[in-house]
Amino acid sequence: MPTGPWGPPPSHSQPPDLEEYIRRLQDWVKRKYPGSNLSGKGIALLALACVLVWGASGFFRVQADEHGVVLRFGKINRLVQPGLSYRLPYPIEQALTPKVTRINRVDIGMRLAGDTRRVAVGEEVPEEGLMLTGDENIVDVNFSVFWRVSPERNGTIDYLFNVRNQESTVKAVAESAMREVIGRSLLQPILTEGRQIAESAVHELMQSTLDQYGAGILITQVQLQKVDPPQQVIDAFRDVQAARADAERVQNQAQAYANRVIPEARGQVAQIVQAAEAYREQSVVEAKGQAARFLHVYNEYVKAPLVTRRRLHLEAMERLFAGKDKIIIDADAGNPGVVPYLPLNELTRQTRRSTAADDMRRGELR
Incomplete structure (x- = not known):
């Protein structure tokens, strides 16, 4: 960055100090012209240079991922699009250029080591992560919240002026929302299939709270990193989980056995019933046939008793001695x-x- 006798140009986020500029200019003149005394003309030139520097300090640049807000005597005057812009020098106007497209991250219950984009958990913070569930169990929750400036109209203005410390506000709201959601939930669902439900509930509750504050902040994602029992009882909890898994496995085996045995028993019952019905039909038909045959023989016997009696005797002898x-x-x-x-x-x-x-x-x- 180029520098002059007054040093590097001031940042757009901090107002220039005119007295500091004048002091630096005087030091520069003394170094260039040692032993010289400034005359009236020199003072005028010095004053003109200060005015030029003061006027040039009004130039500032708004990056593509920023929104520019110009304040005039502390009051919002206008919004500035990305690019090179100009404002009246301090203390008349001041420019603020917050990052509005950058995704910010806040971690609760843990501190990430090194790069904040890493998912690996570093140092834990028990006073943030330990929470009480609805069934009076303690669970250790580590989660991350991703947020950005709201893209809605006046979102940047709300972000700059409605909340003093945006990151601390997001963190406090996130911890409060998570404690409320965990306090309404049972331990077992949170540890298993209820993680996505908890994330969605915290997301909605956080966004609603920040909208009530008029914070100009949009929550993009809530991500649970770890949901475990406290470290002091995690071994016992794992034993309980293993016992529950064994119980579920035994129940599944028993159900599978029942599903196999019951249809077989029902099939055997149906087979027995069908065999009994067939035997009944056969017995009834045979009995009806024997009864009809007896009636037929009886009718013939009535017509000719002696002949019939002899024929029956011969038929009986034939059946008795046949094959002997x-x-x-x-x-x-x-x-x-x-x-x-x-x-x-x-x-x-x-x-x-x-x-x-x-x-x-x-x-x-x-």
Whole structure:
């Protein structure tokens, strides 16, 4: 940056000190012209130089990520677009150029080591992170809040003049909102599936509170970094979590067994019922058939009792002796001392052999 006898130009965020400029100019003249005394003309030139420097101090530049706000005697006068601009020198006008597109980050419950963009957790702050849940448990919460200047109309003005320390305000509101949300929640959901719900709730509550303050701040994201029980009881808590996982696993196994056994039992029941129904139908049909047959036989018996009785007797003998070797002996036939004997078995065999021999002869002849 170029410098003159009065030193480097002042920053736009700080008003120039005219007495300091004059002192630097006098020192520069003494160094250039040692032992010389300023005459009236020299004083006039010195005064003119001071006026030129004072007038030149009104130039300032607004960067692309900034908004320029010009104050005239401490009152808002106008907004300035990015680029090179001019304001009346101090103390008439003053320019403020806050960063309006930069995403700022505030960490609660922890302090990041080194680069603030890193997610790795550094030193923790228990007085910020320890919170009480709705079921009276203590949880250690570390989270980050990302924010920027609100892009709405007059957002930059609200950001500059409605809140004195914007970062401290965002941090206080974030901690308060998180404590409120955690205080309404149970421990187990927060540690498992309720993290996104908590982030969304804190985001909405923070934005609502900052809008009530007229802070001109837009919350872009709330990110939970860590949600754990306190360090003193984390081992015991992990044991409890492991026991719950085992219980859930056993329950799932029991449910799987039930899902397998119950359908099998229902299938067996249905099979037994169907078999019983089939047996019932079969028994009923057989009983009806036997009853019909008995009625038919009875009707024939009524018409001819002797014939029917003899036919039934013969049919019974036929069923009884069918497929068995039979020998008939008649005790009332023949002379005394002679046993009438009819070898039906031998006759049957001879008949079968003769029939087989006839069949073979017929086959040979053919």
